[in-house]
Amino acid sequence: MKADLVVIGGGPAGMGAALEAHRLGVKDILIIERDFSLGGILQQCIHNGFGLHLFGEELTGGEYAQRFIDELAASGIRVLTDTMVMEVDSGWVRAVNTQGVLEIEAGAIILAMGCRERTRGAINIPGTRPAGIYTAGAAQRLINMEGFLPGRRAVILGSGDIGLIMARRLTLEGAKVEAVAELMPWSNGLARNIAQCLEDFNIPLLLSHTVVDIHGTKHLEGVTLAQVDESFRPLPDSRRYIPCDLLLLSVGLLPENELSQKLGIEMDPVTNGPLVDQNLHTSINGIFACGNVVHVHDLVDFVTLESRRAGAGAAAWLRKSYRGQTMAVTPGENISYVVPQRLTLPVQEDVTFLFRVKRPLNKPVFTISTQGEQLLMLRRPVALPAEMVEIKLSPGKIPAGGDITIDCRGEER
Amino acid sequence: MTKTMTCIVCPMGCQISVAEGEARGYSCPRGKSWAEQEVSKPMRTLTTTVLLIGGEYPLLPVRTQLPVPKSKLMDCLRHANSLRVEAPVEVGQVICPDLAETGVSLIAARTAGGQ
């Protein structure tokens, strides 16, 4: 088999990248998806709030995905579902499905495998190992796609958006959510989700709290919660037992990068995703990456915009396989990471920097500079680690050499 | 009396306070009108699922076409739970024209083919 462009993953990132490459004239495109239908995680996101940036409307996850699915169907882009990619290398993909093993020659490849949830093992919760403990996303799929309610009395650990959304979902399905416990002194979810998913239903959000014990042998019977101090040590006097038959973990997402790692792509230790330039080109020629496989986004709209840049990057690479000199982009004061991590020269279009702050700040001032010289300054009312920041820099402002640093200074909250 | 609230219209999540009918703290006109509505009659969009008969999935995601009064959310949910839909369904198709006497329709939030 052969294709000019092979896109791995048929979620929002893969669909966005494929459609943009197609719009820019790449005609022979193949999307490979391991699920039986396109849409990725959006299929189980039945709540609304998607698409405000891109379409100016509040869509549900399914509605957002459907727009891309319909556009794909009309485009002539080939889609292989129920197919799992086993290995990737420059110009070549090996996949497997019920027909057997497929060897595909590819002019360019876009990695768009998304992310997965951190599990109990990743955060080391002590206690027994009964049934009734799920990641929030797994429970979301069970409830929203398979029609199975995994419990009636729940505690949610972690206040990421999926955890907040699931607190409301469980309540609407008739379960009682006793509490959402968050280890950090602030929530990692969007403020609007705390308002409309917790406050609307009087569900308590316990900041600086964690699960210190799990009870039950066959099935979960309860958890012990405790408050933690500044160094996250549980305070013994604050221990409190809560009976429940369901514990959901919403403790973060990790880019899905087995394929990238096997391939030996250069990775960013903070994002856990491949290092990319402004065209989402990885360290390996002709291999691009976009969406949650690069860094975990909080809004799908940003995933789509990033994917379009990857689609455009791949289309340009297919026209002319050339790689220029690069300059590094580094996270400075109170910035945890920046994507892209480097720029390939010459820069011809606006560069979009996406990054997160390390801790919440009021009245933050963001600066982009090179060797002490300021290229851009921007003020915002607040900066939260949960909310990705986007800053664009025009090509005229980008220096001919040297490195770029992004800093954020502001008042402590 | 001042009421403070988190605007849920967009992901910015501005803190808006309303005192004597006057809103402060919003960053855009949508937030202003939302806050004014929120103190008099809060509205929410309901998203849930209904049973899908003969479809490729057992459930069809649905939403109210417009926000419904927050006080009627549970009535709307009970009404939605009583509905059965036959596949195939197109995204946007009206599943119920008047959900729980709100005058708002319930619509399909994805396309679902038959088996």
Ligand code: SF4
């Ligand atoms: S006031 Fe405007 S900008 Fe602020 S959250 Fe509401 S809609 Fe968004």
